Amino acid sequence: MEIKNGIVTRLDGIKIIQHLIPISNTLARPQYPMIPEYITIHNTGNPGASALANSMYVDNVDTYKSWHFTVGSNEVYQELPITESAWHAGDGKTGTGNRKSIGIEIAEVDGAEGTAIRFVAQLVNATKIKIENIVPHQRWSGKYCPRLILPHWDKFIENIQKEMESDNMTVQEAEKIIQEKAGLDNNTMQYLRFYRFSDALLIKLAIAMNKLNQA
Ligand SMILES: [Zn+2]
Structure with a gap:
């Protein structure tokens, strides 16, 4: 993975597509500077809807709702630079979840969790965010999210760790x-x-x- 000015310019083995929320959408994209310390994992809560459909949706929301990446079966859409805050954690305007974490929405389609594991491993290696700072949305607001991954959360983290080793070697x-x-x-x-x-x-x-x- 390569990141320039908060934008992922290269991913290994996964397609990355830039699909940034327009700067004119100031509700979804307030352009608050951010130095990310956490990665927050979500499921879209939208069974069967593709990553592209979720990505199109967030471009045009007229409310405080946004995130950084949407993960699909074998592709990742970037919605915001990781140097800007997004509204995804449900912990308010000054909450750590919103202001210091990278929000990743995993589409509820086949293969998306595996893609997310490979993507997050590369993201952690590139940003040096601590592995224990990969957290579920639930951590910030209590919401049962990511609903498809929470039942096996420890396994999910373990798989990311395994993937990090091979990404590093x-x-x-x-x-x-x-x-x-x-x-x-x-x-x-x-x-x-x-x-x-x-x-x-x-x-x-x-x-x-x-x-x-x-x-
Ligand atoms: Zn969530």
Whole structure:
């Protein structure tokens, strides 16, 4: 992931689409400067509605309602720069949820939770926000949100952590670990590369080997 001036310019393996709320919509986009310390997770509460439909909706709301990203099956829409506050946490005009957290709405469509896990992992690595500061909307206002994820919240966070490890590891690091831990010679490593083990697979293998060794 690459972020420039609060705008995500590159995501790994997920499509990012800029769909910013117009500056003229001052209710949804007050342009309060923000240094994000939290990531707040939501479900749209709108079964079957696509990320695009939710994104179109927030462009035109005429009330204090907005968020930063809408996550779909394999794409993410950015609604606001992460350097501006949004109205999504339900904790008031000066609340920490609204003023210091990145709001992520996960569409209620197939695959969106998996995309969110991969997206949030990259976002945490890029912003250095603490993993314990990934919180459900419920934390700020008591609302039962994200309703599809709350029943397995701990698992959701665990999956983000796993994804962060592989997002952080380079393929060179992965090759080194595999070679050392499995005691492979250079010819065998060449053979692995020749058979085009994908980078992602090499990294997953290295992480598994690391864990094996710790056990
Ligand atoms: Zn919510």
